[in-house]
Amino acid sequence: MRIAELSRASGVPVPTIKYYLREGLLPPGEFSSPNQARYDEGHVRRLKLVRALVEVGRVPIGGIKELLAELDQPEPNVHRAIGCALEPGLRREPEEDNPEIAAAKADLDQLIERRGWNVDDCSPAYQQIAEVMVTLRRLGTADLLDGLEGYAQVADKIAEIDLGLVARHRNDPGHVVFEAVIGTIIGDSLLQGLRRLAQENLSAKVFQANAVSS
Amino acid sequence: MRIAELSRASGVPVPTIKYYLREGLLPPGEFSSPNQARYDEGHVRRLKLVRALVEVGRVPIGGIKELLAELDQPEPNVHRAIGCALEPGLRREPEEDNPEIAAAKADLDQLIERRGWNVDDCSPAYQQIAEVMVTLRRLGTADLLDGLEGYAQVADKIAEIDLGLVARHRNDPGHVVFEAVIGTIIGDSLLQGLRRLAQENLSAKVFQANAVSS
Numbered sequence: 540m541r542i543a544e545l546s547r548a549s550g551v552p553v554p555t556i557k558y559y560l561r562e563g564l565l566p567p568g569e570f571s572s573p574n575q576a577r578y579d580e581g582h583v584r585r586l587k588l589v590r591a592l593v594e595v596g597r598v599p600i601g602g603i604k605e606l607l608a609e610l611d612q613p614e615p616n617v618h619r620a621i622g623c624a625l626e627p628g629l630r631r632e633p634e635e636d637n638p639e640i641a642a643a644k645a646d647l648d649q650l651i652e653r654r655g656w657n658v659d660d661c662s663p664a665y666q667q668i669a670e671v672m673v674t675l676r677r678l679g680t681a682d683l684l685d686g687l688e689g690y691a692q693v694a695d696k697i698a699e700i701d702l703g704l705v706a707r708h709r710n711d712p713g714h715v716v717f718e719a720v721i722g723t724i725i726g727d728s729l730l731q732g733l734r735r736l737a738q739e740n741l742s743a744k745v746f747q748a749n750a751v752s753s
Numbered sequence: 754m755r756i757a758e759l760s761r762a763s764g765v766p767v768p769t770i771k772y773y774l775r776e777g778l779l780p781p782g783e784f785s786s787p788n789q790a791r792y793d794e795g796h797v798r799r800l801k802l803v804r805a806l807v808e809v810g811r812v813p814i815g816g817i818k819e820l821l822a823e824l825d826q827p828e829p830n831v832h833r834a835i836g837c838a839l840e841p842g843l844r845r846e847p848e849e850d851n852p853e854i855a856a857a858k859a860d861l862d863q864l865i866e867r868r869g870w871n872v873d874d875c876s877p878a879y880q881q882i883a884e885v886m887v888t889l890r891r892l893g894t895a896d897l898l899d900g901l902e903g904y905a906q907v908a909d910k911i912a913e914i915d916l917g918l919v920a921r922h923r924n925d926p927g928h929v930v931f932e933a934v935i936g937t938i939i940g941d942s943l944l945q946g947l948r949r950l951a952q953e954n955l956s957a958k959v960f961q962a963n964a965v966s967s
Contacts, residue, residue: 591892595892616961617956618956618959618960618961621952621956622953622956625949625952651950654954655954656950656953656954657954657957658953659953662953664945664946664947664949664953665946665950667942667946667949668943668946668947668950671939671942671943671946672943678801678805678809678935678939679801680931680932680935682918682932683918683932683935683940686914686915686917686918686936686940689910690911690914690940690943691947693907693910693911693914693944694944694947694948694950695951695955696903696907696910697904697907697948697951698951698952698954698955698956700900700904700907701948701952701955702955702956702959703900704896704897704899706960707896715960718894719956721889721894721897722897722900723948723952725885725889726900726904727941727948728881728885729882729885729886729901730904730907730908730948731878731941732879732882732885733878733882733904733905733908734908734911734915734937734941734944735839735876735877735878735937736865736870736872736879736882736908737868737870737905737908737909737911738835738839738912738915738916739836739870739872739876739878740868740872740912741909741912741913741915742831742832742835742836742912743871745832745916745920746830746831746832746923747830747832
């Protein structure tokens, strides 16, 4: 197909496609004549992936290049590619490692050990959790951290569902990364909404029953 | 205590305290002389709650007034107060009820019925979930919705932990609302981080094992 058809098939405007081509985020088409490149289904899929990474994952161009380089290996490391996609998306206002952060990280390390998690303590998620723990303590709500163990167990269940969904496409690493990004980022919003509904349902039972009986 | 001490005790600057007093978010102190008001521990707690609602919950002033009016009832309805605090905080770009949204809501209604949830279909969370479902379908990743049932089960577990934590303070409705807001809003960030760590741990197992064996 020509670039105009590629644009229609992928939903990505032609100028954006040209930009991706210049940046090397999309491999060049096959030139049938010096001014006429042809694209195929592989280009459509790649464009959708790049689009999801930019718009949903907000992954910087450098990160996308790294990720695509990994995907284009003969035996791509899907775990590493997913990491490239998801790490930059986390909210992060790095804070100096003051004693409060250090104490939170020590607690978090114990949690990680109890769960048997093999994770990188440089990951933004690790930093984010430590900062949340400090925030809860500063607000005088350290007792909410009593829920940490339970939340971590639930996180394992969520990750099991997440990975189960994307692993169905394991023969198509590009699609695994595509779904991992969308499922994780959009999935945060889904889980947030479901948590609110479940809270609403349970809070009515816990607190209205109380209001009536008191 | 005087207003300067109230400011120190609560961490809220004096001009902000005066603004809250004018807006009726903080009850007036007791006047010991025409220009000298005295505040007590109740004011400190109320200020911390208002602060958390504004800064963490991003609840509009009108919503805070409604919530405080509920809390100041002789028998406050804590369920309703928590609702006032949390509903406005959800991301919401309302979308016309087009056929896609209507179809998503029909699916969501079935899920809600299967879970036995007693929830308001006007709540922003309900709308948010329907919109996420539409987004996933539009992106060509409708198959990720196969996880919806599992995610909803997990949401019930999360809500159980959430409510269990705050219900320990049921004799102090103001503190229940305070912790519900902080635990829910800051808790979203905590759960997001834990989900990422759990994914990282599991993805290494699922996909790196594959890379090695292939």
